[in-house]
Amino acid sequence: MKAIINPERLVSVPFNKTQCGVDFYINTGESKDICGVLTEHKAFKTDFFSFYFFRRANGYLLLNFRKVELRDGMVLLLSPHQQQEWHVNEVELDYTFLIFREDFMRTFIADKFFVYRLLYYYQTDTPPYLFAEPEELTEYMRLLKKIKQELQHPVVDTYNLIVSVLYYLLVIINRAYAQTYRLPVEVPKNNYAFKFKDLLEKHIRTTQRVQEYADMLRVSRITLNNSVMAQFGVSAIHLLKQRLLEELKNELLFSNLNVSQLADEFHFSDPSHLMRFFKKETGKTFTQYLMNYKRGIYE
Structure with missing residues (x-):
């Protein structure tokens, strides 16, 4: 079999605190704040989690080798180091985003296997998304707003508060994901x-x-x-x-x-x-x- 040539260069996009305008490896905001970044590169991967809470969506995403049709009300949950290729009209998208690096939580959360407890982390058998009910989406937005407020007006205990809110958000999304795809959420007897x-x-x-x-x-x-x-x-x-x-x-x-x-x-x-x-x-x-x-x- 001949060598398989990849005609497009895959770009690695690291989390850049300076570019994001924050002091931590976490940020949240609205689609209008970052319009253009999803299609800046034809294909790219990141070193951070990227969550998108879509109010209005269009087009599709090629995630590694899978096609994800984007829909209104979708919560898209992307893990680090996955190849992304967005086929969308960014001007017409309306969403709130959350991005964070795994190591952001490490000094606060002793459980080094926490991300592996998230059923949507590098999941291969179920889709990397779910659809949120209105009351669920309202709660997600409330928590993201709290994180944003702390990022914009940091005080001495801002880091602890943000990690606490993020931890809670990830857990309730995990519960919703488990319920959507009927996955087990038993308390582990071991690691x-x-x-x-x-x-x-x-x-x-x-x-x-x-x-x-x-x-x-x-x-x-x-x-x-x-x-x-x-x-x-x-x-x-x-x-x-x-x-x-x-x-x-x-x-x-x-x-x-x-x-x-x-x-x-x-x-x-x-x-x-x-x-x-x-x-x-x-x-x-x-x-x-x-x-x-x-x-x-x-x-």
């Missing part, structure tokens, strides 16, 4: 499921067996699987395969690597093993999947 998700982000290109992750965590495969099932409603192998597939699709579509190079990159012993895995999970060959994407078939 194995969240540690597993953390390890997947670090090692998915080199480690693709659940037993190896169980060994890293020093638990049995059964214990790990039961924990993952309780927290995310899917098996550990399903979570692993979906995360691996996500990474493979992104590399296939947006890098210059051919199949042999992809096999090396993801530590498959032979390109044929990689191709069989991809065909089994998607029902398509690499070439078929790539051609579908070029024809505007996103999945």
